[in-house]
Amino acid sequence: MKYQCESCDRLVKVETYVIEDGVLAVVCPACGDWTRAAPSLSRPAPSGSAPARAEEPASRGGDTAAVAVPAVGPAVVPPQAARPGVTALRVIRSDAPLAAPPALDGDPFQAPAGHCPKCVALMREDAVSCSACGLVFANFIPEEHQPSEALAREWHALLEAWHDWDVHDRLLSQAMLRGELAMVGRLYRMRLARAPSDAQALRGREEVVRRVTTASPLTSDGPSPTTARKVKNVVMGSVLVVALLLLLVLVQVLRGAL
Structure with missing residues (x-):
């Protein structure tokens, strides 16, 4: 150099x-x-x-030449400048125990204050009906929106093992077989209304939507055999009535011509 x-x-x-x-x-x-x-x-x-x-x-003449010799003594290493824009990452051990779910006040089967009691959407204080589902709050009947005994029992058990997704999955599967996915989605929305940053509640709500949209095409391929038979009978009856009317008109025309 x-x-x-x-x-x-x-x-x-x-x-x-x-x-x-x-x-x-x-x-x-x-x-x-x-x-x-x-x-x-x-x-x-x-x-x-x-x-x-x-x-x-020196190799030539009587002059002398200086030969470089490294300095004797410990060399001082310059301090390294801090690298800008580097953020220390927090290390999370995979075997660390998960924190217990926060204790939430209130009935887990009722929407918290400030939310629609039916769809759990936010509502204004002076509103008389929900802008999301159209419910008139004065006409709300809580008994009509309660989960079944089986679902209520399973939901209480789920709250005790909230961080175990296998328990969530089993509850969703059982509710899907009983046709209670809509109620499970409502329970997850009420959970999110009390704890908006609850990751398990967010995942559960998305899973409910996924399962509902996946199962809908299977149940809407066409009308049931009973409905198809009724429609066929109505069409055949209408055709028969129209044919009789045309026959009567034809008879009247022939009589007038004679």
Whole structure:
């Protein structure tokens, strides 16, 4: 590596150097002057700080040439500058026990205050009906929106093992077989109304939507056999009535012609 000496302006090789307080200082082999990375720092003292220089006879003539010898003594390593924009990551152990679900006040089967008692949407204080589902609050009957005994029992058991997704999955499967997915979705919405950042409640609500949309095409492929038979009978009766009317009109026309 070469550098330009500040005293003699020569481009010379780095042969003798020291590091003081994190600043590199090199000596010019031509003029013997010191050059530092930070000119504001004072030059190293002649005694002790300057590196030892061994003199050897030159290959030609009687002159002597200075041979660079690394500075004796421990080199001071400059402190590394902090890397901007680096954020320390918090390490989370996978075997750490999960925190217990927060204890929520109120009936888990009733919407909290400030929410529609039917769809659990936010409502205004002066509103008389829900802008989301159209419910007139004065006409709401709580008994009509209560889960079945089986679902209520399973939901209470789920609250005791809230962080275990397998329990959520079993409850969803049982509710799907009984046709209670809509009620389970309502229970998850009421949970989110009390704890909006509950990850398990968010996942459960999305799973309810996924299962409902997946099962809907299976139940809407076409009308049931009973409905199809009724429609066929109505169509055949209508055709028969129209045929009789046309026959009567034809008979009247023939009588008038005679």
